[in-house]
Amino acid sequence: MVLTNTALLVLDMQKDFVGPGTPDFGQAIIPSVIKAVDIARQRGVLVVWVVREHDRLGRDIERFRRHMYGDNKTGPVVKGSKGAELVDGLEITGDDYKLVKTRFSAFFATNLHSFLQSSGIEKLVVVGVQTPNCIRQTVFDAVSLDYKSVTVISDATAASTSAVHEANMVDMKNIGVATPTLQEWCESDA
C-alpha cells in the first residue's frame, strides 16, 4: 500500500523538548512516534520533520519567551545546538523533508503549504508535541487550508496534563479532525 498523497507531520520531537531531563509526558510518547514513523514509511507516506530552531539571542522566538535567550542564557533549541536535534530513536532519512518553523503552527511563515501542495499531498497525519500549542495550531491551519483529511494520533501526541490533552482533542474532533489511537490508525488503511 502506497499512500502517496499523505504526509506524516512529526512536530518538535527534539531533545530540548522531549529528551532526557524534560517532563515525562513528552518522553512517554517517543515509542508511539517511532512506531508511527515506521508505519508511515511502510505505507509510502512522506515524512516531514517539523522542528523549531531559534537564534541564540532569541530574536526569532515569540516575545513571551524571549527572556529565556540572550548573552548569558541559553534558551531551548538554539540552531546548531545538541538540544535542537531529534531525540534518540528518530532520524531523518531518505526522502524525508525537514521544515524549520519559529512559531506554533508549522504553516506560520514557512513554505510548508507550498511544499505539500506541489508534492501532491492532500491528507495529513500529525504526531508530536504539544497538543494545545503546536499540534493544535498546525491542525487548525491544515483544516483552514482545505486539506482533504487531517488526522491526529491521540496517543502519539501529548500535553502537560491529560485534561489539557483531552480538552484539545475534543475541540479538534469537533472541527472534523480524526483522532484515532495509534493502534486504530495502524489497523486502518489511512
Add this chain to the structure above:
Amino acid sequence: MVLTNTALLVLDMQKDFVGPGTPDFGQAIIPSVIKAVDIARQRGVLVVWVVREHDRLGRDIERFRRHMYGDNKTGPVVKGSKGAELVDGLEITGDDYKLVKTRFSAFFATNLHSFLQSSGIEKLVVVGVQTPNCIRQTVFDAVSLDYKSVTVISDATAASTSAVHEANMVDMKNIGVATPTLQEWCESDA
C-alpha cells in the same frame, strides 16, 4: 554612528550563483557587497544573510526549475552542499542573522518580516543578486509592508545584462526606493 533601526539584506551571494564558474555579472559585484557589509557593520546595521537552500529532489523549488533536480541531477544550492555556501570573502559572524528562503522574495513564506519587526527594524538596504528577481521581489514586498525606507545599492546588485538591471532600477525608483551607488551610500548617513 549606530543605525539600530536599519538592516542590510544580502541576497543569494552563494557559490552556485556568484562563485567561480558562474556568469561574470554576479562575480563582478562581490567586492561591492563585501564593502557594503563592512560599512554596515561599522554603522551598527543588522546584517541579514538571505540565502536559498533547496531539497536535493527539488521538491521545494519553483516548478519551472524543478527539472534541474532529481535522482541523477544536482541542481543549484542544495541544502548542505558546497554550492549553497556564501562566496569567499563573505561570512556570517557575530549577531548576523541567516534567513533561508525558497522563492524570489525574502519575505515569501519566511519569518523575515516578523523577525525584522520585532528587532525594531524600520529601514532596509538591499544588495546581492539578481535585480529583476530576488532583489526586486524583496523590494516590492518591503515597500508593500510599509518599511519606512528601502534602499537598493545600484552597483552592489546585478542582472544578466545592464539593460535588465537598469530597467528594474527605474521601476523601483518609481515606487519610492532609493537607488544610490555604493559610494553615494557610503557618503550618506543612511
